[in-house]
Amino acid sequence: MSQEYILAVGETDRQRLEILNRMYNPITQYFLTQNGLKQGMTVLEVGCGTGDMACWLANQIGKKGKVVAIDNSSAQIKLSSEKAKNKGINNIEFLCLDVRDLATLNQQFDFAYGRWVISFLPDQHSIFQNILSVLKSGGILSYETxxxxxEGYFSYPATPVVAEWFKISEQFFKKNKFCLDLGNQLFHLYGKLGLSNIQIMANQPIMKTPEEKSVMRIGSTNAKDQLLKLMDEKNYQRYIQGLEAFEQSDAIAGFYRNILAAGVKV
Ligand SMILES: C[S@@+](CC[C@H](N)C(=O)[O-])C[C@H]1O[C@@H](n2cnc3c(N)ncnc32)[C@H](O)[C@@H]1O
Structure with a gap:
């Protein structure tokens, strides 16, 4: 696995990613169906993680279509292919592959989709070019990040540990050279890549259930080693206890605002 992806993979991060999928997928799925996803298509998913979207895509395109879902972590590919198998889905090919090595696929796709992958990697523009190189002319790219x-987050009633979580996340991402504003750039980036008919929208889920709110604590627990570079053990324990209390409280919080953008390869 590439050293550039700084979060945990496999079983360690499975629960957090699956909760995030439950929070974000309804709007993602609405956006994809509004922007050209159709029965019978060949679809590429980059950075498929736990495979939730790959399984949904496979059902949407039906038996005559095919999904190729790639991830450069063999642990993610194991989880996602087991998930598809358990659901009886057999029109997905899962491959352990880096998003920068798509040319080795020797395939052209009608639709390419990805979420929360490219910001972790340097030179985002050339990664999008890689994806476009395996898209047919008239094919659709839909990316989300x-x-x-x-910025732009809130809790109500105002809960200091939530503000702290966002501040620490920002520090953590900056330290690891994560592209913090890729979502803001997408519209112009697609223009520079020569895409036409660019569609764009935002989605900011509001965390209201203990399960939704738990993504903050689970993410912080999974990244403990990294967080201990930003705070000492005592402070870390206080922080985790604060996040647990938030989970059990009646406070709500706006989570990461995502930008979804789709465009057509001319
Ligand atoms: C935050 S997760 C998102 C997973 C999924 N897209 C979702 O929305 O739930 C990022 C995923 O990208 C994968 N990834 C990171 N760097 C990659 C690379 N260079 N090529 C392919 N996949 C990569 C990670 O292994 C991880 O599964």
Whole structure:
């Protein structure tokens, strides 16, 4: 696995990613169906993680279509292919592959989709070019990512540990050279890539259930080693206890605002 992806993979991060999928997928799925996803298509998913979207895409395109879902972590590919198998889905090919090595696929797709992958990697423009190189002329690219990580979030009633979580996340991402504003750039980036008919929208889920709110604590627990570079053990324990109390409280919080953008390859 590439050293550039700084978050945990496999079983360690499975629960957090699956909760995030439950929070974000309804709007993602609405956006994809509004922007050209159709029965019978060949679809590429980059950075498929736990495979939730790959399984949904496979059902949407039906038996005559095919999904190729790639991830450069063998642990993610194991989880996602087991998920598809358990659901009886057999029109997905899962491959352990880096998004920068798509040319080795020797395939052209009708539709390419991805979420929360490219911001972790350097030179985002050339990664999008890689994806476009395996898209047919007239094919659709739909990518989705956070916009201005560290801004625009809220909790009500105001809960200091939530504000702290966003501040620490921003520090953590900056330290690891994550592209914090890729979502904001997408519209212009697609223009520079020569895409036409660019469609764009935002989605900011509001965390209201203990499960939704738990993504903050689970993410912080999974990244403990990294967080201990930003705070000492005592402070870390206080922080985790604060996040647990938030989970059990009646406070709500706006989570990461995502930008979704789709465009057509001319
Ligand atoms: C935050 S997760 C998002 C997973 C999924 N897209 C979702 O929305 O739930 C990022 C995923 O990208 C994968 N990834 C990171 N760097 C990659 C690369 N260079 N090529 C392919 N996949 C990569 C990680 O292994 C991880 O599964």
């Amino acid at each position: 956070a916009s201005n990580v560290g």
